[in-house]
Amino acid sequence: MASRIQEYIYGGPEQSDKERAKCSVTMDGRIILTAVLTFVTYVMYHAQRITFSGIAASLKEEAGFTATKLGVMSTGYMFAYAIGQFLCGRFADFVRPKRALVWGMLACAVLPIIEGFLGSSGCGGTGGCYGLWTILRISEGLFQATGWTCTVAIMGNWFPSEGRGLIMGAWSTNSNVGDIFGLHVSAAILESSPWYVALWVMAGLMIFWTFVNMIFLRGTPPPLSLDWQYKEAEATQVDQEVSGTYASFCQVLCIPGLMLYSSCYLFIKLVNYALFLWLPFYLSEGIGVDKSLANLMSTRFDLGFIVGAVLAGLLSDVTSHWAGMPMRSPVVSGFLLLSLLPMSVMRFSTNPDTIKWAIFFCGILQGGPADALTSAVSVDLGKHPSLQGARATATVTGIIDGTGAVGAAVGQYMVGLLSDQLGWKSVFMFLLTCLALAFISSLFRLHKELRDAKEARMNGFLGTCDSESSEASDTFEQYA
Helix, strand or coil: CHHHHHHHHHCCCCCCHHHHHCCCCCHHHHHHHHHHHHHHHHHHHHHHHHHHHHCHHHHHHHCCCCHHHHHHHHHHHHHHHHHHHHHHHHHHHHHCHHHHHHHHHHHHHHHHHHHHHHHHCCCCCCHHHHHHHHHHHHHHHHHHHHHHHHHHHHHHHHCCCCCHHHHHHHHCCHHHHHHHHHHHHHHHHHCCCCHHHHHHHHHHHHHHHHHHHHHHCCCCCCCCCCHHHHCCCHHHHCCCCCCCCECCHHHHHCCCCHHHHHHHHHHHHHHHHHHHHHHHHHHHHHCCCCHHHHHHHHHHHHHHHHHHHHHHHHHHHHHHHHHCCCCCHHHHHHHHHHHHHHHHHHHHCCCHHHHHHHHHHHHHHHHHHHHHHHCHHHHHHHCCHHHCCCECHHHHHHHHHHHHHHHHHHHHHHHHHHHHHCCHHHHHHHHHHHHHHHHHHHHHHHHHHHHHHHHHHHHHHHHHHHHHHHHHHHHHHHHC
16 A cells, blocks of 8 residues: 555656656655655654653652652663664664664654553652663663654755755754644643653654655655756665665765764754753743743743754855855854854843843854754765765764764763852853864864865866867867
8 A cells, every 4th residue: 555655656666757747746746745744753753752851740749750860861861862873873874764764763652652551550760660761761762863863864865955954954943843842732631631641642643653654755766756866976876765775884984074063063962952951940040030931931042943943054055055065164163153152141141131032042053053964964974975875864964963962961961060069150151162162173174165165166267267268269260
């Protein structure tokens, strides 16, 4: 049934001209379908992830968990997620992204179901039950890593480098949409049902969307079915959905710019997750803002993140078009430099009206580079000419995002330690230092890309001059 539906949409596995003419869906329709399916997929991943945060208070009040035990589980989850990014990216390129995505979604659905049954049977945060919960949370971190690596790889297969920044920037707001959706669903359920029902509902939604992907999603476009495929990767004549090769790990590590971008993202994600998870606590405990108002003020960071992702994507398309090649480091470096200003305001100001705008601009200026690195830049590097068409996008995405997840896990420990020992001012000095290090890391890549773009434009200019002089010479000889 699934193969028939896919043939109905995509026109058959071989995609001959005759089969394409029989397609029920236009090529633009297929591209939009892929974007919508992958967008909602990661909404489901993030909604399930945030649901656990939504029920944390209930776990503490009703299931015997302490704040320390919840913190240990969250730290284990983050480190498992970091390791999972490296492993799942490699796994997705090996078995193909769609397969890895489907298996990962099913695993992500099964684990909360088990947690729900533990909660309904009274097995909570005491004794051996706590150990079982910790194991389940660590396993969730591993399988949650399949979401971003696989969906970014699939999007990279369907969209060309031209305009990729804006498209991926808008698409990568799915995590923010997932947070909003997950918190609203869990809040609605908690009003009338036990906390473990929220886990079951999100698991049910995840299973439903898994089957939707199995039926309707195609991980790659059929070979040479898109106009841009003729201009880009030489291996497009191979249908990577059913065959094709994957790059070796050494090949991936040798991609120019990968390690610099990864180190840059380590510091960016450290700062972003520190603000995501600690802002409400800082606003209420650090400067005395009411708890409900603190939560509302914190949502400005999410809103800024969405604006920054789209804006950075658009600007990176402009710089790439000017250079005639993917060049996104000017936007990353520029945003990081400007982000030092609102972060400095948060360090020195205690005025809630001033801080709420500083939070918003932090979201814009830190969210832009973050989403650019984990989406458009990851796809650019995963399609690098040195790979000769071999699958590598999921591995590249996993390396960049996994490195960032390590930073986020370390950052959680450092923020807690510094706030207890030295106060919140020291926390913001630490975050300012991390932003400065991220900016310095991006400068090395910026210098390389500007030099390459200058050489390419100079070569293009000389080639044009040679062509024009050759034509003039031919004309002169003709009249002579």
